[in-house]
Amino acid sequence: MRTGDAAPILAVPILLLAALPAMGFADWLTLSASGLAMGMLLFLMASGLTLIFGLMDVLNFAHGAFVGFGAFIAASVWARLPALVAAPGLAANLLALVAAGGAAALVCGGLGLVFERVVIRRVYGAHLRQILITVGAMIVAEQMSVVIWGPDALTLAKPASLASSFIVAGGAVEKFRLVAAGLGLAAFLALRLVLARTRIGLVVRAGVEDREMVEALGYRVRRLFVFVFAVGTALAGVGGAMWAVYAGTVTAALGGELTVLLFTVVVIGGLGSVSGSFLGALLVGLITNYVGFLAPKLALLSNVALMAAVLLWRPRGLLPLVRT
Amino acid sequence: MSPASPGRAGRVLLGLLLAILLGALAFAPFLFPGTRAMATASRIAIFIVLAASYDVLLGYAGIVSFAHTMFFGIGAYGVAIALARLTPGWGALALGAAAGIGLSMLLAALIALLSLRVRAIFFSMLSLAVASVALTLASQLRDLTGGEDGLTFPVPAALSPGFRLLDHPVLGVRVDGRLLTYYLIFLVALGLFLFLLRVVNAPFGRVLQAIRENEFRAEALGYRVVLYRSLASALAAGVAACAGVLMGLLLRYNGPATTMSFAIMVDLLLMVVIGGMGTLYGAALGAALMVLAQYYLETLLQALAGAAAGLPPLAALFDPDRWLLWLGLIFVLIVYFFPAGIAGSLRLRAGEE
Numbered sequence: 220m221r222t223g224d225a226a227p228i229l230a231v232p233i234l235l236l237a238a239l240p241a242m243g244f245a246d247w248l249t250l251s252a253s254g255l256a257m258g259m260l261l262f263l264m265a266s267g268l269t270l271i272f273g274l275m276d277v278l279n280f281a282h283g284a285f286v287g288f289g290a291f292i293a294a295s296v297w298a299r300l301p302a303l304v305a306a307p308g309l310a311a312n313l314l315a316l317v318a319a320g321g322a323a324a325l326v327c328g329g330l331g332l333v334f335e336r337v338v339i340r341r342v343y344g345a346h347l348r349q350i351l352i353t354v355g356a357m358i359v360a361e362q363m364s365v366v367i368w369g370p371d372a373l374t375l376a377k378p379a380s381l382a383s384s385f386i387v388a389g390g391a392v393e394k395f396r397l398v399a400a401g402l403g404l405a406a407f408l409a410l411r412l413v414l415a416r417t418r419i420g421l422v423v424r425a426g427v428e429d430r431e432m433v434e435a436l437g438y439r440v441r442r443l444f445v446f447v448f449a450v451g452t453a454l455a456g457v458g459g460a461m462w463a464v465y466a467g468t469v470t471a472a473l474g475g476e477l478t479v480l481l482f483t484v485v486v487i488g489g490l491g492s493v494s495g496s497f498l499g500a501l502l503v504g505l506i507t508n509y510v511g512f513l514a515p516k517l518a519l520l521s522n523v524a525l526m527a528a529v530l531l532w533r534p535r536g537l538l539p540l541v542r543t
Numbered sequence: 544m545s546p547a548s549p550g551r552a553g554r555v556l557l558g559l560l561l562a563i564l565l566g567a568l569a570f571a572p573f574l575f576p577g578t579r580a581m582a583t584a585s586r587i588a589i590f591i592v593l594a595a596s597y598d599v600l601l602g603y604a605g606i607v608s609f610a611h612t613m614f615f616g617i618g619a620y621g622v623a624i625a626l627a628r629l630t631p632g633w634g635a636l637a638l639g640a641a642a643g644i645g646l647s648m649l650l651a652a653l654i655a656l657l658s659l660r661v662r663a664i665f666f667s668m669l670s671l672a673v674a675s676v677a678l679t680l681a682s683q684l685r686d687l688t689g690g691e692d693g694l695t696f697p698v699p700a701a702l703s704p705g706f707r708l709l710d711h712p713v714l715g716v717r718v719d720g721r722l723l724t725y726y727l728i729f730l731v732a733l734g735l736f737l738f739l740l741r742v743v744n745a746p747f748g749r750v751l752q753a754i755r756e757n758e759f760r761a762e763a764l765g766y767r768v769v770l771y772r773s774l775a776s777a778l779a780a781g782v783a784a785c786a787g788v789l790m791g792l793l794l795r796y797n798g799p800a801t802t803m804s805f806a807i808m809v810d811l812l813l814m815v816v817i818g819g820m821g822t823l824y825g826a827a828l829g830a831a832l833m834v835l836a837q838y839y840l841e842t843l844l845q846a847l848a849g850a851a852a853g854l855p856p857l858a859a860l861f862d863p864d865r866w867l868l869w870l871g872l873i874f875v876l877i878v879y880f881f882p883a884g885i886a887g888s889l890r891l892r893a894g895e896e
Binding site for chain 1: 601605607657658660661662663664665667668669671672673675676679680683805809812816859860862864865867868870871872874875878879882
């Protein structure tokens with residue numbers, strides 16, 4: 220949230236420009252657009268992870284489980300609204316999307332409240348036990364989703380009016396990606412606005428700096444943090460729901476697979492920083508798309524290589540949270 | 544962590560358990576005849592080494608690595624690739640083992656140096672990312688690793704099942720390649736375990752514990768925290784790769800699922816946590832317990848699923864494929880209510896008397 224200099228922010232435009240000479244303009248446009256859209260989706264999922272770490276010093280290895288649950292819930296809602304999904308109008312499709320995302324946010328937010336109370340509350344301040352407990356919770360959650368939704372992958376039909384693409388200067392941009400990107404961007408701006416400009420944001424930031432002092436002034440920091448935890452898991456749920464529609468298929472392994480990607484994003488961005496995660500998510504999205512196009516065999520290594528490069532340059536990530 | 548003066552009863556019980564374990568492993572081929580029993584005993588010996596090396600990280604250095612099975616896998620792939628591609632023999636075996644162990648230690652040091660400069664938490668995240676890439680690479684680089692199918696390879700003649708050292712059985716057991724393999728695994732495992740025990744009880748291990756308890760104080764006393772933790776990480780990775788080499792020799796096969804999968808990582812966490820973090824003996828007990836339990840848990844779940852067949856939701860929970868669910872639950876409960884594990888609790892209870 221606090222920046223030392225502007226260099227990290229330039230990383231995204233530099234990457235965009237650097238990729239241009241390597242491919243045709245139309246390909247570049249398509250890949251950049253889908254990379255940025257994927258980045259915004261990743262941010263939606265990673266924002267909760269970094270928020271919870273920044274405010275509560277809890278590294279939640281089970282964060283991916285909320286993404287997974289969000290995706291499964293969206294798939295269930297999707298399957299019950301075939302009329303809205305198949306309807307040709309944009310409004311009906313968006314309504315289905317809102318229903319799926321809303322259900323995922325509600326359920327994951329509620330699960331987050333329970334999870335904080337039952338699991339996390341006992342291990343505040345003890346990182347080793349936090350990691351162990353949340354890893355255990357992740358395994359249980361993944362297995363439970365198999366018990367509830369069965370071992371087979373669920374498929375989601377593409378919403379009729381969002382499946383097609385815009386053609387701009389020869390490059391194709393799928394409409395659904397625009398919606399996903401818009402949602403991610405909106406979440407980023409809203410989080411920044413709330414944290415920087417509102418009274419709640421002020422108290423949250425003050426609570427991070429000096430919890431006892433803020434409590435002495437009469438604010439219930441505990442309750443506020445629980446609220447933040449629920450917001451974080453709800454965002455993960457929405458991210459999972461959007462990912463489910465975006466990918467068109469949901470498996471029980473989704474949460475675990477995305478956890479790795481989300482960790483890459485928040486480590487690149489700087490653990491605890493919302494803006495940093497946003498930059499990290501965009502970089503990961505772009506690199507994944509570019510490398511996947513230019514050298515598919517290297518696609519696996521690209522994210523880890525990016526992370527290693529960033530950590531060599533800035534050991535704490537792009538925009539680290541300064542903790543006193 | 545440990546009480547000032549551990550009493551007698553718990554210590555004696557712990558010693559007794561360990562003595563039984565050592566005795567059972569030392570004479571396993573004679574006590575429990577049969578190929579399957581010998582394979583189980585070999586697995587226990589290998590996993591004791593793997594769990595003990597993981598405990599050096601988790602219990603002594605206080606850092607959580609998710610790449611430990613990656614090093615286990617690299618060791619196994621080292622011998623697998625060398626023995627499958629070169630002329631099989633002791634030379635290829637040594638070359639493959641050395642390459643696997645060297646690569647593991649180098650990778651571990653790199654991950655540690657990149658991440659531990661900041662916070663120990665970074666190490667956990669980075670190790671998870673690297674391990675997931677390694678697992679995908681292992682299953683995709685078909686030409687090198689055999690992909691998902693893995694590699695089957697010949698071992699040196701003296702270790703292959705057809706080899707006979709003596710014509711007559713000793714105490715009713717044939718002295719063949721299987722027996723030689725078992726004792727090779729047992730002796731190397733014992734040596735590695737004793738080596739780790741020596742390391743953690745040397746000043747090096749004490750410094751690791753000091754860093755775990757209070758990083759800033761250790762740094763202020765002049766110990767270079769990053770260096771010590773990186774060394775511990777490289778050491779643990781090297782020993783894990785050795786365990787992988789032994790696993791390769793035992794199975795004469797290696798694939799991504801046998802040595803590198805995330806399920807084995809979970810098993811490993813369970814072994815160390817159940818046995819007791821920060822006591823290598825605990826890791827040994829945990830490893831033995833888990834390997835044995837794996838043979839019975841599925842049978843138990845099958846029985847429960849049969850009993851619950853009338854109630855569909857319950858039957859889904861007790862499905863034999865859901866063993867990971869129950870292991871995960873047990874794991875969480877142990878971390879909450881039983882954090883010292885078996886070895887730690889025995890010592891603790893003794894201390895209270």
